[in-house]
Amino acid sequence: MTASNPFTAPVTLTGPHARLEPLSPAHREALAEAADDGALWKLWYTSVPAPERMAAEIERRLGLRDAGSMNPFAVFDAQGRAAGMTTYMHIDAANRRVEIGSTWTRASCQRSALNTQCKLLLLQHAFETLDCIAVEFRTHRLNTQSRRAIERLGAQLDGILRSHLRMPDGTLRDTCVYSITAAEWPTVRNHLQWQLDKPRSA
Template structure:
């Protein structure tokens, strides 16, 4: 059996369901909200590249390196983005939460907080992970602040880590939450979520 196995995670504000092509048109509509593919410091598929992005994520899932999800808003029942467990290390029980994007209208809402809470809870409580990582561009200050608000700590910066879509070289900030920190982080996220309702 692959580790981790595909699963649907249900919350009050959001459902995370295994990624398939069934939500393709909704994901295209979602990415158009804010023209997210124009952000230079991150990769978000353009509308005409959505099918290829789904294919790529499903191929990585078949190789055991990624478990992709469609992010579905509970209120509308429509897809509003994607997220994944990636850089999966089944032997050490480590995952990274990444390749995440949400349509502009749901960013900085309870949906994001609950999404991260559910992914972290599944990783630590069900998959028995020893650590969960987050990575982002050094210059993506919005993403860095969001990761830090979760309670993740900066492990370090991978300098000249990879090329960005515009050809520039990216420095990557690596953050993590380790298993011993999870109870406090869980309480913190539940408190944040209660204030966002």
């Protein structure tokens, strides 16, 4: 593992609504159960490992960590239940840029404070510890739920990469690229904290 690289060094990030732990093979069973909540692997517009593929997906992400291009996390909710996975990916340490992506969240934790908390923790670490100049988010053009969630963070749409990736079913994905810059971070941080602090409807 490239522990000398701060972008891939293991770190645990904790807030009132979520905890992000360095991904390990020990998380396989709990994450397989989380993916089964909502049968997330059946969604055509995203890529979530089926429960029986969880071990292979963990191994893939750890391989990318060892290669220096990803820092993967297992996500847990406030009760300590496995909620999903997220990563710093496409790490460009020389230019101090990362993408927050390869994220999925069990159905029963969606539309809760968990996602906002995760993004606040990841963005705070990226800008205030890793000294990033920009953080990217990418998603399928037709994944409207994901696009709205990214836009609620305060990220700006940089553009759309057309026919960017081939999906597992053979279709071509148009990829929406969003980013938050270091100059925007203080305002985004205040906005995300306000979202977490405001009363939430039941």
